């Protein structure tokens with residue numbers, strides 16, 4: 001088991017078909033104790049309870065709005081009190097919106113930046129002191145292929161900008177936190193079959209996207225969960241500041 005004895009915090013992990021919950025399941029199977037954070041506290045609690053069937057560890061599910069610094073600080077203190085230590089942080093929570101450049105309102109811009117980018121900062125700020133104290137930790141942050149290729153898949157330009165911001169923030173965190181034994185990396189998925197598109201991905205859009213994927217299929221939440229597991233585990237002990245594509249070849253550098 002790759003994560004035996006480790007504790008992990010995963011944001012945005014209550015959604016039934018989401019990448020966060022698939023990651024929580026994989027982490028539990030690898031021996032970790034998991035804290036699931038989500039806007040929807042009841043769903044987070046239910047998701048944590050569902051992990052008991054995978055491993056009997058005391059998993060927990062709590063309400064957290066990653067865009068709210070106080071909410072992040074409060075929830076991380078509560079988790080640290082229960083778990084005693086935090087080894088892994090997965091900054092996974094995110095939202096998207098399919099709009100064109102000229103249609104982005106100031107409120108749209110703020111909402112997308114606040115969750116996708118500020119949320120990474122706020123939750124990391126709350127967790128880092130706990131990792132620093134033990135001179136050890138792994139943080140993985142959710143970016144997107146949208147940041148690398150300028151969108152054009154589903155999310156609007158404000159989403160691409162936020163996810164590109166995550167790449168810069170995570171690399172700067174990797175540089176600053178390396179001397180403390182804390183690694184920080186990013187994942188950049190292509191289109192993954194989850195509910196983030198909220199029914200707005202048409203068959204026509206899907207078929208067009210598939211034409212550009214050498215592996216010939218959309219990604220699954222488990223495809224990303226595997227990379228998060230690699231980054232969380234000691235298999236990646238000498239990896240920091242890296243960006244790992246999970247896109248079926250949609251973008252080959």
Ligand code: NAD
Pocket residue numbers: 011012013014015016017018019020037038039040064065066067092093094095096115119142143144145188189190191192193194195196
């Ligand atoms: P999802 O909608 O299933 O999961 C996102 C979760 O984040 C939900 O449970 C939601 O409640 C939660 N969330 C939203 N706002 C939050 C907030 N303010 N605080 C805490 N939790 C919040 O979608 P998903 O596809 O599993 O997305 C997970 C991450 O992957 C997102 O950051 C998304 O941008 C990114 N991503 C997804 C794809 C894709 O194609 N699905 C591709 C690249 C990147």
